[in-house]
Amino acid sequence: MKISGPNGAGSVGAARQSRPSAGGAFAPTPMEQAGSAEEATRLESLEGVITLSALLALQGVDDPLSKRKRAVGRAGRILDLLDELKLALIDGEASSAMLDRLVGAVREERAVTEDPRLDAVLDQIETRAAVELAKLGRSRAA
Numbered sequence: 001m002k003i004s005g006p007n008g009a010g011s012v013g014a015a016r017q018s019r020p021s022a023g024g025a026f027a028p029t030p031m032e033q034a035g036s037a038e039e040a041t042r043l044e045s046l047e048g049v050i051t052l053s054a055l056l057a058l059q060g061v062d063d064p065l066s067k068r069k070r071a072v073g074r075a076g077r078i079l080d081l082l083d084e085l086k087l088a089l090i091d092g093e094a095s096s097a098m099l100d101r102l103v104g105a106v107r108e109e110r111a112v113t114e115d116p117r118l119d120a121v122l123d124q125i126e127t128r129a130a131v132e133l134a135k136l137g138r139s140r141a142a
Contacts, residue, residue: 071112078105082125089132096136099129 081102088094106126113119 074105074109078102078109078125081105094132094136096133099133099136103129
């Protein structure tokens, strides 16, 4: 099947011819044309890298909502551990592993907090966990 005419297949792949400008104000020299071709080739090869690095940079940016979600998640984990410890203390079944998990969660939270009041609460929790660990160590030694 042959396609001909102004919208034919032959006109699709044809390269556009550059026309000289009417004013003749700008005409690149052959050296400028060669340099711009090399630069265009170099930039084309970097295009994928630039796009990838931009995506990675955007992923690294923390928005306030995601920061808050992570903080709420860490706080919920500490509160769950405290509830678990409370019930274990009431039943007399507190374990050193449970207290170690609590101390680890508190230290992890302390590394990312910037609030002095929260640091004070975390200090109190860590001190109480150390006291309970000492009690467990003393009761096991006796």
